[in-house]
Amino acid sequence: MNVLWHKINPTICGKMEMCFCSLGIFTFFFTLNGLFFPTAGYVLKDCWITRHTQAICKPIGRTLNVFPKDIPARVTTMDLSVNKISKLNNTDLEDLPNLLHIDLTENRISEIESGTFAGQISLEVLILNKNKLRKLKKGIFDGLVKLTMLGLTHNKIETVAPTSCKSLINLKFLDLGHNKLHHLTNYQQILQQMPHLQTLHVGANNISTFNSWELSNKPTELITLDLSQNELLVFVLTADIFPKLTKLGLNDGIKNGMVWEMNDTSHLIGISELDISRVHSSLDGLQEVLETFNSSLMNLTLNHMKKTLEILISISCKIPSLTSLTVQHNSIRVISSDMLHLCSNVNELDLGHNKITNISDESFQSLRQLQILVLMFNSLSSVPYAIRNVSTLFKLDLSFNRMRLHDCEDFANMKSLRILFLNNNHLGALKDCVFRDLVNLKNLQLPNCSIRKLNGAFINTMPNLQVLNLSNNQLTVLDQGEFKALKSLQNLTLDGNKLSKLKSGAFHGLSNLRYLTLQSNKLKETQIKNKVFRDLKGLKSLNLMSNHIKYKSAELIPKAPFAELSKLDTLILSGQHGRFGAYLPQNLLKGLTNLSTLNIRSSHLMYMHPHTFNYTPNLKVLSLSSNDIADFVHGLFSPIQKLKSLKISHASLQSLDFLLHANLTELKFLEVRHNAFSGIRETVLQSLPALEYLDIKGNSFSCDCDKAWFLQWVITNKQTQVFDAYNFECNSPPNLKGKKLLDIDIRSCAVDMGFICYISTACAVIMTIAVSFTHHFLQWHLVYTYYLMLAFLYNSKHKNKRAHQYDSFVSYNAKDEGWVLGELLPKLEDEQGWTLCLHHRDFQPGKSIMDNITDAIYGSRKTICVVSRDYLKSEWCSREIQVAR
Template structure:
């Protein structure tokens, strides 16, 4: 049971109306919390609970969530009560936990669940009833458990299962349980188990719907396919899955005729065994993709056999220790369209090595030992060439001669040092050029005249210090240019001249100290500009004559963060953002800003996301955010904010995400939160709160509001008063603080009005009735007061006319005295002169009510 700590009062006394209101508020209004203890819910109804050291399934996840991410915790079991209130789940990820048991009927309510991820747990056995209820499950992942046994009825509810992954377990045999109850199963993954034999009758005795079968890393000794159970099989993976001396029996080659992709990499079978496998696909096969990596044994023979497969178009021969490509190695592979020779040790390639590959479109030679561009590539008609991660240090003018069809060229991770102006002269159709991590210090005009159709150019992590005027003027089609991680100190006027189509420019992690309007003046189409981690510095917030972004009216995203690596403070001029009328996302964190001019955002009316974290903005001008009323996400963490009152004047009616974590404010006032009607996510963690009645409203709001999720609120701590320091804010009892003055005033006014109306009505319509009641009340009180002081001899005095004497004596007297027990006073019988005065008083008393 949660401990409640009484919150100390502050200021005034509280009346019974407040207690009544709190009682009504607690029992009439909804109190289901939207703030979760161990998770957070995203706007797309996903509960994120990963890496929280949870030992049990969280109980406070709302029923509306459709996806739960619980990876990286310490949950040891799933019980039938864990998910009983979550009927809308579509995806459940419980990977990297310690689950060893799943109770029967745990998923009985999850009829909508489609994806269940249980990888990296400690399950040893799949039992009957474990997956009951999962009638719509499509994907089940059980990789990296300790599963040894699968009971026959384990999958009986999984009639719509399409993907089953049991890789890296301890299964020793295939079983028909995998497909018996899963008629729609198309992808079956069983890699890295202990299966040594594959007999088709063990898996099924009839045709299956399998499209993918993965038996890799199982060291098969027997493979027997005696029936056509794989009429739709497209991908067959046997990588590192066959022992030397494997018995391969396929009664009819048509049984595997639909296979499109085959991987027999790393197998330890004999050359004859591999030949036997490949020959299975030689005749009527549809095989187009073949992976023959890590063979290191009679490679030429296997290549010759492989190239006889009539439809083979993609051939991967990686990591085979090849040092020299001779002209006859691939001579018979005339139908290849894509050849991957990466991760070998190639130092030399014969000039005619690829001449017979008339249909070759893509050539991959990455991660080898080439020192220059092979002459053999010039004799191809390829459109993609990958020479990355080699030792090429010079690019000659004729290295790509006549390669006019080349569209993608990958040269990254080579020690190129410098380029020549003629290197790319024939690459008129080149679209993608990747030159990152190549120690390039000079471009030497390589892009001033060539590659007019280039769309993507990467020069990341080189050593460029200067870019000449018009360095990229030929790249009129370029859309993405990345110069991240160079040593650029200054961008000269006209550096980007000609880049009229450029939409993305990355200048991150350089040493740029100054930018002007002429720097980016030619980039009219630019949408994303990254200037993060440079050394741009302004000394004053006063307006500047030439704002740097004045011409970038189409810019959508700007990164201007972390400009303080070599100086301690930065101030942006008040018109720094002038011209950015369409800016939607702005990152300006980690700049050590001490102040922001109130007019800073006057030029960005369409700003949607703003990041200002990691600065020194102890106070923010009240009118700073007024011009950006379309803002939806605001991040101001770690800025030493002392108050959030600036939000009262911001009019941020569309703000959905507010992050103000790790600041120094201690009190959250009610008007601040009420000024953000669209807020759905609030991050305030890392602040220390005052635990008195100043925060009473905020505490109640965190617990009861149904719109805004306050991230990690259960860990908010008190900083004041001293006796509560370190206690959790949500453990504080605020009932003594909850007095609603407005409510009290309402009740008081209502009572006064009702009373006034009642008095007026009564006085007007019931005046004489009240007078009569008043005297009647006086008589009653008088009689009650003197009741015991007087002794009455008679009950009544009867006054009558002489003509009625016969009736009185004959009928009235017997009835009242004889039958009723009354004692009557008659003047002719009981009247005595000495009792006259007493009789008068009795008469008066008796006759008055009559």
């Protein structure tokens, strides 16, 4: 690319004056030229690094077609999913020896060259799901001796070479589901190469025959085997190859007339979890399958069944070891008293995603060990009476029904209940007695229940409750002591309500509360008072996002609202509605001595008082993005020297100079995207020695020579990653507008400076040598020339202005003085009446000789030179005659 910067910044040119001093300085400058650009950051073209060693390669607005080449060698995790990479070359990974995990899901990979993974001796997880592989060739995975997980689902694999997996000696998880495998002929040799394989998925592969001898001729380590969606016609198990198998997936895989052959049922004696959903077999065939697991089966899934479900449930529940039964998506409308009467050993029953409207009162009477009951996504209008007598329930899920709480007996006798989901029902107003028997409940979920009033439902009940979710309801007011019985509550969620008033003492009794969410309500600053939060001594996280909290001034407020929350770690005040009065009182954060995270983004702040952070010395994460603060006052960030992450994007910042004196020596993450500055001063980055991640995307960059150091720093440093730097565009000068910042050739700036320094220094050296030579050999000629010049100037200035004092100046040698005084002087002065100027009598004492000569010559009308041999030998006489001439 052509060199394009023609103007040199005045600051740089000023520094170049040093180059004129001497040849020594010239040499010293170029010796230190390598230190001219800071060497402390780095930038990747198509990826960015998170957590120091994780590379995410998903370019914004485009996708990768080839494997990226600029990944640091220290990277251990790579996410290359959802790109368009079509081939892995054997050189793609050669510079990444520390990789542990690589995800290539949803690309277009159809070929992997031999030796691609030869150097990946540390790789543990390789995910190639949703690509276009058709064949696993010989040696394709060579080098992956530590690989434990391999994902190949949703490809087009038809064949697997017998030696393709010979290096996978430590593999534990292999997913080959959703491919085009038709038989398991080659799997015996493959499994022998993977002696520690525990999970094998070959579902949805059009495998019609399963013969144990095809898979292995000796016991395996398999724990999970998924054969689902394969339309099996034959399942033959003649050897004990699954001594450790506990989970078998056959859903949508058992077809009508399937041959189920097993010479010894003990071959599957360890199976505890079985899925036979979507079966297309006769009841007799299913019964034959189930009888195989008569002594070990614990978890059975019967989803999407089309046969006589009640009979199948009865058959299943006769298995004495069965403890968990899932019967979803079966369009059940009524649970009769007989449907579950044989399930006496079941302790987990999932009847979700059906159409249940009625449950017989005696339906669960025989389930004396039932602990978990799931009835979500049904059409129940009230809490079934049948569950009132199930005193053993630990978890009850009634979410997504059409339920209302009618009386105080809805949850009678449920003293063992620990988890209750009632979300997405239409409960309306609660009753004070509705939860009175739930004395041991720990988790209560009530979001999206249209609750308008609590009516004291939590004043005298549930002393052991730890989690309460009341989000997205219709609450408008919290009365005093509304939760006072919840002594053990740790997490309270009230977001998405219509709360506009918090009465004093609303959180009384919640001394153990750790997390409080009040997001997306209608709270104003008048409701955020000290008295409201004073009972929350142990609070660690407070979310007040998206309310109407707005202050009209940064002046002190009488009582700081969070003064009692000394243990608060996280405070979220972002997204406050309303554009006016966008200030923070200078003492708003008073008392928050342990605050670590503060988020005040999108709150239309226009100014922050310099004392704002005086109360938060331990702040580590701060977000001020999307506000209207164009600049920050001096000293604002000085009290928070432990800050590690700072976000001020979309804030109209004109520069980052406010960071110069902030002393943020521990700052690692800086996000200032979409502001109005054209560059960053070198001193700003020097003031952030720990910076690891810099996001300045979306600013208006100026591409002139004073930014050359920044470009060099972005490209060469190895500490600070500049996010998406390859997409930065120049906004000025006009001839470069729209060009990529990192495409600029900065060598022009460096070459121009070196050339100018060379010329300047060379000239200085030549001049020094010339002056020295002239001074040594032509010293008197220079003096003579100097005085001739003075005489010329004097003559030009005074020749028409000054009257002559003498008739003639007599120039003679001292050795001829006798003749001048004895012969010349009497003739001219006595006889002719001339006035002569003689140096021994008329020169002024104290004046230089040359000045006296010049004044005498120009003060006389004529000059008489007494020329003799001694006169011609005299240097001064020669000067006199030259000046006179």
